[in-house]
Amino acid sequence: MYRTNFIADITPEMEQKEIVVAGWIHNIRDLGAKKFILLRDATGIGQVIIERNTKAFEASNDLSLESAVQIRGIVKSDKRAPRGVEVHAEDIVVLSKAKSPLPLDVYGKVKADIDTRLRERLLDLRREEMQAVIRIESEAVRSFRENLYKNRFVEIFTPKIIATATEGGAQLFPVIYFGKEAFLAQSPQLYKELLAGAVERVFEIGPAWRAEDSDTPYHLSEFISADIEMAFADYNDVMGIVEDTIITMANKLKEKCSAELETLNYRLPDISKPIKRITYTEAIETLQSLGVKIKFGDDLATPELRTLNEHLKTDLYFVIDWPAEARPFYTKRKDNKPEISESFDLIFRWLELASGSSRNFRREVLENELRVRGLNTYNFEYFLKWFDYGMPPHAGVGIGLQRLMLMFTGLQNVKEISLFPRDKKRLVP
Amino acid sequence: MYRTNFIADITPEMEQKEIVVAGWIHNIRDLGAKKFILLRDATGIGQVIIERNTKAFEASNDLSLESAVQIRGIVKSDKRAPRGVEVHAEDIVVLSKAKSPLPLDVYGKVKADIDTRLRERLLDLRREEMQAVIRIESEAVRSFRENLYKNRFVEIFTPKIIATATEGGAQLFPVIYFGKEAFLAQSPQLYKELLAGAVERVFEIGPAWRAEDSDTPYHLSEFISADIEMAFADYNDVMGIVEDTIITMANKLKEKCSAELETLNYRLPDISKPIKRITYTEAIETLQSLGVKIKFGDDLATPELRTLNEHLKTDLYFVIDWPAEARPFYTKRKDNKPEISESFDLIFRWLELASGSSRNFRREVLENELRVRGLNTYNFEYFLKWFDYGMPPHAGVGIGLQRLMLMFTGLQNVKEISLFPRDKKRLVP
Incomplete structure (x- = not known):
């Protein structure tokens, strides 16, 4: 030492x-x-x-x-x-000995532009602000896991090299796997569902990849996905777990990272139970009543969510019951209203932090949903076959960790949160 | 619910x-x-x-x-x-409803062959034995992290798509990254070193990839690497942390997973401080005295480690101070004996569980070690440049989680531990 x-x-x-x-x-x-x-x-x-x-x-x-x-x-x-x-x-x-002058000021409070900061990342990460961010993230994932352990979840590690796209072929990074074509997983979706079918309550915090063409403050081509999946449960149960976990995380950060939050000059939003829930249909009607030109079936993009957020006057809310056709094939429709799905997004102000749903658990339903979306059931046979073996009703959620960290740090760009972000123009450092 | x-x-x-x-x-x-x-x-x-x-x-x-x-x-x-x-x-x-008959017996104690088990993995994972393995692994990583948090380590997430090989170009999986060639990380090595240079004590549990040609019970092409890196520390400090962490894990498993260990009919090996340390040179001399044909500079492969293990009569031991040329370019040589490196392997009976060392922290030394190994310093410039900015002495270790789990479960094959193993012939399920 x-x-x-x-x-x-x-x-x-x-x-x-x-x-x-x-x-x-x-x-x-x-x-x-x-x-x-x-x-x-x-x-x-x-x-x-x-x-x-x-x-x-x-x-x-x-x-x-x-x-x-x-x-x-x-x-x-x-x-x-x-x-x-x-x-x-x-x-x-x-x-x-460090050479001088340095290409980036570690001591000062004046931030360089993001390109310089990411190029000189070692020095940038030594700044007090980034030290605070790193410690907050570490504490956040720790309390995320602890709350899930407490609720009888087990941690899993799913494969990241996969043979088939989860939700169609877009935005995939190809890997050359022993001379064969394979892909990097966009999410642990199908594997976490199977594991819920074996051990009921599972979670994973691990990398996922999307070949994002767009360069926004909210997208990374390699991000950390915090995933939860539960058997013998539906989307309401999962929202309950998400609510409980996020509130636990916020409280832990207030308790253990008060100095770091002070360094960032950031006050965590007040989050309490229950987190507000509004249906997609109510959101559309609200927006229409506010004069926004929008109709059932349209996406809620950032401008609409900003308007909604101003109207709702709450930092964090669930938008639930999305149109079934707007969601992936594994999303369960409502039994009594099949055009609507048992689904939710968790929104921080105008940013989607998480997306979840009850899942289809009957093979014939899954096959039909694949066909409706123009996907080839043959490619999913390795997944579908398990549904013959007693797959229980299940539900789950995927949370974008770097986005969630925007809420927990007050930072504005996920590229600041990721230690070495990957996007269309960044492969080094 | x-x-x-x-x-x-x-x-x-x-x-x-x-x-x-x-x-x-x-x-x-x-x-x-x-x-x-x-x-x-x-x-x-x-x-x-x-x-x-x-x-x-x-x-x-x-x-x-x-x-x-x-x-x-x-x-x-x-x-x-x-x-x-x-x-x-x-x-x-x-x-x-599950169809019958099932292709794999969940209830019975008779195991199917590994190929059948991995093909029908959902059913295999429902067997009590695999349920126990999954719970033990979850508890093991939990206590691993908790012991590191206690020692002021923070959790990091390093990039998995990288531009350059860490240790030369062999065994890499190429990724097509927005039309450019990139690779899947073999380990978080260079990034964890940089992060130790910014936040001192870091760890990560995440996927890593090696295009392993060999099909053995100890190799996966996608595995989980548990990595630790410490600044202002050397390999002895890291061995101390490894020792402390492994003993903490074993004790936690005894306490919390006794039922699971009973299901597996497995008794954890007795591990106590200090874990035996033997130098590479002593190991060679011991083997020679036992009649094994081996000389300084040779690798210690499974047969030699089996002999050594029988002689040492201990389940877990460090082999330290390996020949410098046998270790990667970032490994620090001993100041007073440059043909030897400050390095260690942790061995369970005859299986390498972990590999660590003090790291080089002077740019000119790193450049020289790259050249000695026929590697192009130009390709590593993105890494080398940070060493101009006050990189402290540091040291670290990489632990193969699935191998470590062999010690904690008594299973014999890492393909049983990995939930959905990837090897030369397995890309699905």
Whole structure:
């Protein structure tokens, strides 16, 4: 180990203790007789004083911003320092010197443009704001999983190289698999359904791919999909789990990431049970009454959702019971109203975060829905055959993790959330 | 919801209570005047009695094994029944009828051959043995993550579509990425190193791909890699974390999955601190003293590891300090002995579970190691450039989850562990 203590663990009670800290030079102020260093490690930023006539002072001539260093020094409490303590350096070892000037400012509050930030991502991720985002995401997925474990879900890992498109052939990335053509999974849809048919309650947080042509703040060609699937359940049960999980996540973040949220200068939206539910039909009628030109069967795109959001005056809501034809083949129709499906989208203001439904569980229904959509039932036989083996009623949801993180961080672009985003023009870094 | 109670939640205290259960018909015994059903749900298997002259009795004529059903009935305690309770059925609704005969026996203890099992995987995964494996894996990854959170690690998601091979061009699956050639990541290696250079302690559990030509019980072309990377640390620190994490996992499994381990008739190996460490050089000398024809620089393949394991008489051990030339370019050499690297493999009996090392963190060293291996530094420039920005000393490890699960389940083949394994001949289901 290169340190005896993390910065966050240094307390005034350690007065006069000799310690070793390690981290990056976040900032230097040179007052001639003294230098003030802000040292950053995994746990935070602390102050180091270098006084003339110390071994450390000599070594400090060679310091540059973002160099990785190891500092031996004495703890002294000082009310003016962050956390009420500072370290008086005795010796400094430069472990890895950063060249200067750097192509991106880590210390400052002024953000570079997104292209520069993603090109110089290592430095960008060292900024306090991105450190906060990374910690919030880690805590978010942790509480997501914990809430599902509590509800008897098990974690699964489904295959990512697949033979057939889940929902037709569009937007797929081809893979050359031992000389054969295969594809990257757009979602774990069919596999998570099968697994619900074996172990009932499953979830997965893993990558999924869509060859998105559009370059928007809400699309990535590689994203993280948080998927839930439940047997012996319908879409209302799944909405209940989603509601419970999102509220648990928000509460955990308020509790454990308050400093990070403060760094981001962001206040989480107030979410409470029940999350508002509005049917698609009500949404259309509301929009019509507000003068929007829209009819049953039309999609609710961003402009319509913005209008709806202003009218509903709520940050988070479900739009439920979508027209059956607008949804994928595995979506179950309502028994008493077959033009409507048992489906929902979860909307944050005007952004779709999640999409779910009750699923078809009868083979003949699935075959018919495939045919209606011009899909070849033969290609899905490997999936359809399982429905002869007692597939129970089931329902599920897919949540876009990076989109959900926009709600939990206040950031505006999923490309900022993804650590190394992939889109039409980005394959490196 | 299709049920009021899970099977595991029915207790003798609920005597005479009316409940609704749902699940699959695991077995039926027809005694003429009575039928005994074993009903299986996510939580276990329970006994249902159907007596003549009930509505349920009529409905029960249509029952087939593995059909999904909903049963309303009365709880009665009975010492002879599993868990001391049984449900006396009043009504049965068949939600989804399974055809019979089934191509695979779910109830019986006799295993089909692996090809049949993987072809009929939905049924195979319903077998008690596989249910136990799935639950053990879910609990294993849960405790893996919890131990890392406790040690201040954050969870990351690295890109899976990459522009350049991590360790040369072999064994890569090409992806057609918007008309350009790209590849599926063999490991998150370079990205996790960069992230350690930004947030210090990171981990990821995610898919990785190797175009493995060989068909062995230990190889998959798509596997789950559990990765750890730490900044301001060396390979000894990482071995400490691995040791601590594996022991935590084993203890959690003993505590929470004792029933599952019993189902598998498996006793976890005794693992305690410290996990034995033997240098590669000692291993070679030991093997030589045992009459094995082997010399410094040779790989330790399965036969040699079997011999070593017999001699060491320990289930789990680290082989450390491998010849530098046998390890990837990012592996750090020992400062005082450059032909040896700061590296380790974790071995379960004769199977490599994990591989780790201290990493090179100086650009000129990395460039040299690439050249020595005949790799083009130009292709790695996107990675190398970050080493100008204060990359600290760091170290890490990659663990093969499915292999680790062999140790935690007693199974013999990673294709049984992977829910839908991918290999040279398997792309479906």
